[in-house]
Amino acid sequence: MAVTALIDAGAIRQLRHHRSRHRLRVGLTLGAVLLVAFALAMVLGDYPVPLPDLLGALLSPLTGVAHPGIDFIVLNVRLPRAVLAVLSGAAFGLSGSIFQTLLRNPLASPDIIGISQGASAAAVFCIIVLGWSGTPLALGALAGALLTALTVYALAWRDGVSPYRVVLIGIAIAAILSACIAYLFTRARLTQVQEALTWLVGSLNAAGTTQIGPLALALVVLVPAALLLSRALFVLQLGDDTARALGARVELTRLGLMLTGVALAAFATAAVGPVAFVAFVAGPIARQLLGAGRPVLLPAMLVGAITMLGADLLAQHALPATQLPVGVVTGLFGALFLIWLLISANRAGNL
Numbered sequence: 001m002a003v004t005a006l007i008d009a010g011a012i013r014q015l016r017h018h019r020s021r022h023r024l025r026v027g028l029t030l031g032a033v034l035l036v037a038f039a040l041a042m043v044l045g046d047y048p049v050p051l052p053d054l055l056g057a058l059l060s061p062l063t064g065v066a067h068p069g070i071d072f073i074v075l076n077v078r079l080p081r082a083v084l085a086v087l088s089g090a091a092f093g094l095s096g097s098i099f100q101t102l103l104r105n106p107l108a109s110p111d112i113i114g115i116s117q118g119a120s121a122a123a124v125f126c127i128i129v130l131g132w133s134g135t136p137l138a139l140g141a142l143a144g145a146l147l148t149a150l151t152v153y154a155l156a157w158r159d160g161v162s163p164y165r166v167v168l169i170g171i172a173i174a175a176i177l178s179a180c181i182a183y184l185f186t187r188a189r190l191t192q193v194q195e196a197l198t199w200l201v202g203s204l205n206a207a208g209t210t211q212i213g214p215l216a217l218a219l220v221v222l223v224p225a226a227l228l229l230s231r232a233l234f235v236l237q238l239g240d241d242t243a244r245a246l247g248a249r250v251e252l253t254r255l256g257l258m259l260t261g262v263a264l265a266a267f268a269t270a271a272v273g274p275v276a277f278v279a280f281v282a283g284p285i286a287r288q289l290l291g292a293g294r295p296v297l298l299p300a301m302l303v304g305a306i307t308m309l310g311a312d313l314l315a316q317h318a319l320p321a322t323q324l325p326v327g328v329v330t331g332l333f334g335a336l337f338l339i340w341l342l343i344s345a346n347r348a349g350n351l
Contacts, residue, residue: 019291023299026289030302034086037309041082044317047073084207084271085309085326087215089278091268093304094226096279097286097297098261101233102254103163106341109280110145110265113170116274117177118148119266123273124181124196128188135210137199138270145266148173153258160251202275202327204312211271218267223301226260230297233257275327277334278307284341307333 042058043049049057049070057067057074096109110116122144126132132140152173156165181200185193232253235243243250265279285307286299311329318324 023290026299027302030289030299030306034302034306034309037306037313038082038086041085041309041313042074042078044313045073045078049074049078080209080212081204081207081312082309084204084212084215085312086305087212087219088204088268088272088275089282089305089308090301091215091219091222091264091304092275092278092308093282093286093300093302094223094297095261095264095268096281096304097283097300098226098233098257098264099279100283101296102236102257102261103166104237105163105167106284107280108163108167108170109277109283110261110269111274111276111279112174113167114148114152114174114177115145115170115262115265116269116276116279117174117181118151119145119269120200120274121177121180121184122147123199124184127196127199128184128192133195138211138214141270142266145269146262148177149258149262153255161254198325199273200327201325202273202330203325204272205323205325215267215271218263222260222264222267226257226264226297229253229257229260233297273327275308276331277337278304278311278330281334281337282307284337 039051039054042054043051047069053067053070054074056063056065057070058079060066060071060075092110099108099110099113100106102108119141123137123141125144126137126140130136130140152166152170153161155169155173156162158165185196188196232243232248235248236250236253236257243253268275282300282304283296286296286303289303290296290299307330308326311333312326315324315326315329318329
């Protein structure tokens with residue numbers, strides 16, 4: 001018996017070591033892909049920037065050596081757009097992974113269960129009825145997302161919150177909010193509709209410190225909070241009864257995780273609009289790369305950032321003389337991914 005126990009313990013240690021090495025390889029690979037995509041976002045465009053000139057422009061604030069023309073293109077146009085793509089994609093990816101893991105459902109992302117629609121409805125109301133733009137519009141979208149999340153949570157409460165009820169009620173709330181957006185469009189002027197539609201699709205065209213600053217500060221606070229709660233998130237995956245038996249405060253922990261996920265999605269949506277499907281695809285892709293196990297929060301952040309940045313590269317350069325909003329590309333990619341996910345689930349007998 002003792003020999004068997006030692007063999008089992010050795011096998012477990014070897015398995016853990018193998019998984020740790022695999023996670024490290026996946027993380028380094030995703031980081032390298034993100035770095036390459038970021039470099040491409042810096043050098044590609046109507047005015048190509050050679051790599052040596054790119055490095056010189058990025059270091060010019062430190063060296064004091066000016067590069068007329070190139071500094072403006074790199075530092076004022078391309079760098080803010082790429083940074084905003086990375087930050088918003090990471091926030092969407094982390095938010096989606098939290099919801100999907102917490103609710104044990106791959107469909108439970110912010111753009112499926114009504115969080116993004118809440119931000120969208122609030123933003124459209126601010127544009128059409130209140131005439132807001134800029135920072136007030138972003139704050140309105142943030143408030144709409146948070147209010148929607150609290151509404152879904154309250155309606156799903158019945159001696160606790162069931163993940164199944166959260167998903168169903170979230171889908172219903174999303175449908176109601178979509179109807180409200182359609183109604184607001186019928187009462188709007190053409191210019192207001194154009195502005196609202198541009199925001200609803202999701203775009204990085206207005207990237208600047210106004211969008212980057214609040215989102216970066218939010219990530220500084222929310223990412224550590226999500227990582228601190230990740231252990232509890234793993235316990236909640238075992239089921240509420242098992243989690244309580246292990247000493248977890250189930251409802252308080254679930255509420256904290258949901259508020260963290262909502263805040264991540266809300267700040268990202270306020271910065272770039274409700275870019276479709278980034279939150280939805282990041283978690284499942286990261287899980288496919290890593291396999292079953294603990295929550296894939298950090299890998300999902302990297303996948304979300306790569307998805308957003310890659311989609312923006314395609315949106316800018318895929319069609320000659322035409323720049324698409326990034327939400328058009330992510331919507332197409334996400335729809336195809338959803339079809340693949342449903343086909344896979346059907347073949348596995350899960351539908």
